[in-house]
Amino acid sequence: MGRIWLAIRSFFSILFSGSLPEDAITQLGLMRRGASKPKAAPAPPAAPRASDGALQMLSILQRDSRLIDFIMEDVAAYSDEQVGAAVRGLHDQARESLARYVKLVPVIDGVEGTFTKPAVTDPAAVKFVGNVPAGKPSGGLLRHKGWRAGKIDLPPLNPKQDSTIVAPAEIEIE
Amino acid sequence: MKYVIGIDLGTTNSALAYTELKPDADPLDLPEVRLMEVPQLVNPGEVRDEPLLPSSLYIPGSTDFPAGSLALPWNPEPEVVVGALAQKRGVENASRLVGSAKSWLSHSGVDRTSAILPWSAPEGVKKISPVDASSRYLEHLRHAWDSKMPDAPFGEQQLLVTVPASFDAVARELTLQSAERAEFRDVTLLEEPQAAFYAWIERHKDWRERVKLGDLILVVDIGGGTTDFTLIAVTEQAGELTLDRMAVGEHILLGGDNMDLALARLIADQLAQKGTRIDTLQLHQLWHNCRVAKEKLLEPGARAKEQPVTILGKGTGLVGGTIKAALKRDDIDRVLMEGFFPNVPSAEMPARQRRVGLQEIGLPYAADAAVTRHMAQFLRQQASSAEHERVRRGPSGLAAPTHVLFNGGVLHARLIRDRLIEVLDAWLATEGFGPVQALTGEDLMHAVSRGAAYYGLARHGRGVRIRGGVPRTYYVGIETAMPAVPGMPAPLKALTVAPFGMEEGTSIQIPNREFGLVVGEPAEFRFFSSTVRKNDSPGALIEDFGDELQELSPMEVSLTSTEGTGTVPVSFETVVTETGVLQLWCVARDGRRWKLEFNVRERIAQ
Numbered sequence: 001m002g003r004i005w006l007a008i009r010s011f012f013s014i015l016f017s018g019s020l021p022e023d024a025i026t027q028l029g030l031m032r033r034g035a036s037k038p039k040a041a042p043a044p045p046a047a048p049r050a051s052d053g054a055l056q057m058l059s060i061l062q063r064d065s066r067l068i069d070f071i072m073e074d075v076a077a078y079s080d081e082q083v084g085a086a087v088r089g090l091h092d093q094a095r096e097s098l099a100r101y102v103k104l105v106p107v108i109d110g111v112e113g114t115f116t117k118p119a120v121t122d123p124a125a126v127k128f129v130g131n132v133p134a135g136k137p138s139g140g141l142l143r144h145k146g147w148r149a150g151k152i153d154l155p156p157l158n159p160k161q162d163s164t165i166v167a168p169a170e171i172e173i174e
Numbered sequence: 175m176k177y178v179i180g181i182d183l184g185t186t187n188s189a190l191a192y193t194e195l196k197p198d199a200d201p202l203d204l205p206e207v208r209l210m211e212v213p214q215l216v217n218p219g220e221v222r223d224e225p226l227l228p229s230s231l232y233i234p235g236s237t238d239f240p241a242g243s244l245a246l247p248w249n250p251e252p253e254v255v256v257g258a259l260a261q262k263r264g265v266e267n268a269s270r271l272v273g274s275a276k277s278w279l280s281h282s283g284v285d286r287t288s289a290i291l292p293w294s295a296p297e298g299v300k301k302i303s304p305v306d307a308s309s310r311y312l313e314h315l316r317h318a319w320d321s322k323m324p325d326a327p328f329g330e331q332q333l334l335v336t337v338p339a340s341f342d343a344v345a346r347e348l349t350l351q352s353a354e355r356a357e358f359r360d361v362t363l364l365e366e367p368q369a370a371f372y373a374w375i376e377r378h379k380d381w382r383e384r385v386k387l388g389d390l391i392l393v394v395d396i397g398g399g400t401t402d403f404t405l406i407a408v409t410e411q412a413g414e415l416t417l418d419r420m421a422v423g424e425h426i427l428l429g430g431d432n433m434d435l436a437l438a439r440l441i442a443d444q445l446a447q448k449g450t451r452i453d454t455l456q457l458h459q460l461w462h463n464c465r466v467a468k469e470k471l472l473e474p475g476a477r478a479k480e481q482p483v484t485i486l487g488k489g490t491g492l493v494g495g496t497i498k499a500a501l502k503r504d505d506i507d508r509v510l511m512e513g514f515f516p517n518v519p520s521a522e523m524p525a526r527q528r529r530v531g532l533q534e535i536g537l538p539y540a541a542d543a544a545v546t547r548h549m550a551q552f553l554r555q556q557a558s559s560a561e562h563e564r565v566r567r568g569p570s571g572l573a574a575p576t577h578v579l580f581n582g583g584v585l586h587a588r589l590i591r592d593r594l595i596e597v598l599d600a601w602l603a604t605e606g607f608g609p610v611q612a613l614t615g616e617d618l619m620h621a622v623s624r625g626a627a628y629y630g631l632a633r634h635g636r637g638v639r640i641r642g643g644v645p646r647t648y649y650v651g652i653e654t655a656m657p658a659v660p661g662m663p664a665p666l667k668a669l670t671v672a673p674f675g676m677e678e679g680t681s682i683q684i685p686n687r688e689f690g691l692v693v694g695e696p697a698e699f700r701f702f703s704s705t706v707r708k709n710d711s712p713g714a715l716i717e718d719f720g721d722e723l724q725e726l727s728p729m730e731v732s733l734t735s736t737e738g739t740g741t742v743p744v745s746f747e748t749v750v751t752e753t754g755v756l757q758l759w760c761v762a763r764d765g766r767r768w769k770l771e772f773n774v775r776e777r778i779a780q
Contacts, residue, residue, distance in 0.1 A: 063217070066486060066492055072490065073493055082494075082496060085498040086492055088484070089463070155217070155219055158218075158242055161219075161240050161243070170488075172455070
């Protein structure tokens with residue numbers, strides 16, 4: 001039925017207007033000469049998601065120091081000596097890499113174990129532990145200096161790249 | 175603003191330094207020479223400023239890098255990768271890596287203008303020529319400059335590019351060609367050891383108090399891939415101290431990379447004895463780790479007797495697959511001190527090139543790894559140049575330096591510097607002289623580019639200039655007119671066309687010789703050089719030169735029919751341009767001139 005209807009419509013359309021109707025062209029899989037292919041709308045560049053930066057950092061640490069391999073490995077079976085040998089180089093490189101992309105500075109630049117009066121009391125930046133009084137404590141012993149990302153300098157993300165790939169698979173051709 | 179830009183086009187690393195050109199400034203108040211950090215890809219999609227540009231080039235295939243990740247600020251889609259990323263990726267896939275392009279540039283056994291690199295690339299990889307590879311590094315530096323200094327276009331600055339002193343006329347010409355290909359205009363070439371010495375002068379404004387008339391300075395330059403020697407004499411002219419470059423050594427393909435590889439091989443052997451075999455990729459990792467471990471062990475004040483070197487597991491099993499080894503201080507002493515810097519007497523010459531049957535064509539690496547023997551040979555060779563009164567010599571004829579200046583990354587290690595001084599002192603004592611004095615230089619990695627920028631100012635009359643001229647004597651081969659003997663080539667004589675030390679900006683007419691150039695046919699001349707023969711004057715005809723002369727690429731000239739018919743009688747004229755390039759011209763009686771061009775294709779068949 002569809003075929004007969006299409007044939008009749010095409011016949012009359014050519015007879016009266018000299019060209020095939022638009023839907024007949026599509027149905028027959030034809031293309032009007034001179035007309036361009038319907039362009040696929042350019043894929044909008046994927047908006048960076050909050051997780052992309054985190055994944056990028058993981059992938060940098062893996063690339064430069066193989067940190068992810070280390071963390072994901074079950075090291076229980078290996079001797080301390082073996083673990084130590086692997087980690088020494090890894091540590092140097094992870095540290096170098098971190099220093100390059102995220103400059104870490106202490107939240108309180110003091111000497112651990114000495115009495116310190118914090119300038120800020122934001123619970124996210126300073127955590128009081130031990131016998132904390134009911135009111136705002138004026139100070140205490142600095143147990144941990146804390147870490148703050150002083151400067152983040154990550155290279156721009158390639159929008160064409162799958163950010164979920166933390167490390168590519170490697171295939172060696174012998 | 176106008177600048178002088180000095181470029182150290184190194185075998186393993188390149189660097190750029192610059193200084194402001196102020197024509198009306200006080201000539202004694204030398205401006206500061208600064209280094210430019212070079213933006214380059216360090217990882218796919220990551221461009222970063224680095225103090226050096228590794229002279230590595232990688233020809234990417236379709237599976238090498240994610241799309242768009244090779245973009246540079248000046249080029250969204252480069253065909254090749256240059257710099258740190260090329261070096262990194264080249265370790266993983268060496269068959270697409272071009273390294274040591276500069277060494278290939280001076281290798282007369284291959285056609286240096288045809289696409290032959292990477293030498294061992296699989297079929298289907300678009301190769302490039304040594305000249306082209308060098309021009310890519312220069313081009314990168316040009317773009318880097320323009321992106322950092324938008325107000326001072328690169329094309330308008332004064333440019334200096336350094337070459338090893340041991341580069342012959344052909345290698346220098348090819349360096350110029352690569353500079354031209356990189357759109358460098360009006361380039362001046364400068365020898366690296368000289369540049370290192372200029373850098374020392376730049377750092378020591380009181381240099382005139384540190385050296386005196388009659389002193390002889392030995393410059394030892396050991397880079398990643400090459401070793402270069404130069405002698406500079408302190409002389410006097412019109413009551414002022416001046417500097418004369420007296421001699422340069424031959425091209426020795428021997429450097430820090432060889433030393434680190436020797437250490438890596440040693441560790442690999444030790445591992446193999448314990449039953450652990452490592453593959454090429456792991457050897458590369460070991461090579462790198464040995465360099466780091468060596469530097470740590472040789473650091474000033476280091477007390478450790480050994481340094482761990484590890485090769486991490488290849489798969490995700492990092493700890494499980496880790497191979498442990500240790501580089502021992504004793505091993506360094508043995509491998510480096512005995513293998514590369516043995517304490518030998520000054521009469522001990524390097525072993526000759528082994529030429530056994532079919533040798534794989536590759537770079538002609540030095541057959542003898544002992545730098546000290548090469549140094550002995552260099553100082554011995556000066557014995558035959560008796561006319562150079564200014565060269566202090568011992569009774570045996572050995573040139574006896576009063577000072578030594580070190581350059582190149584290898585000589586960061588105090589241990590090696592001390593050994594060289596120890597060896598030199600022993601030689602000097604035998605000749606009846608006191609110990610040599612080391613001229614302390616700083617920043618061995620950047621001295622050459624800094625010195626080149628300083629020299630740029632010296633060319634404008636600001637600062638002292640080392641007088642040098644061509645560091646070799648050049649000859650054209652002439653077949654003797656003798657009855658031909660079947661199966662025997664006619665004996666060859668050599669006509670001196672450029673005397674040793676011929677100065678920049680001069681020209682010489684070669685007397686006594688006229689040739690007939692046939693119109694329409696290319697005329698070819700065999701071309702020779704010598705770093706040893708220094709007394710031959712222009713026009714002198716040399717016979718029985720033994721192995722004192724080295725054959726270079728031939729030179730040719732071709733006269734077209736527009737220039738007449740039949741045979742045109744010509745004589746030679748030698749020109750050394752202001753920028754230090756040697757040119758040979760054929761001059762007709764009526765003054766018409768044709769330049770001879772190198773034919774680098776010729777010698778490959780041999």
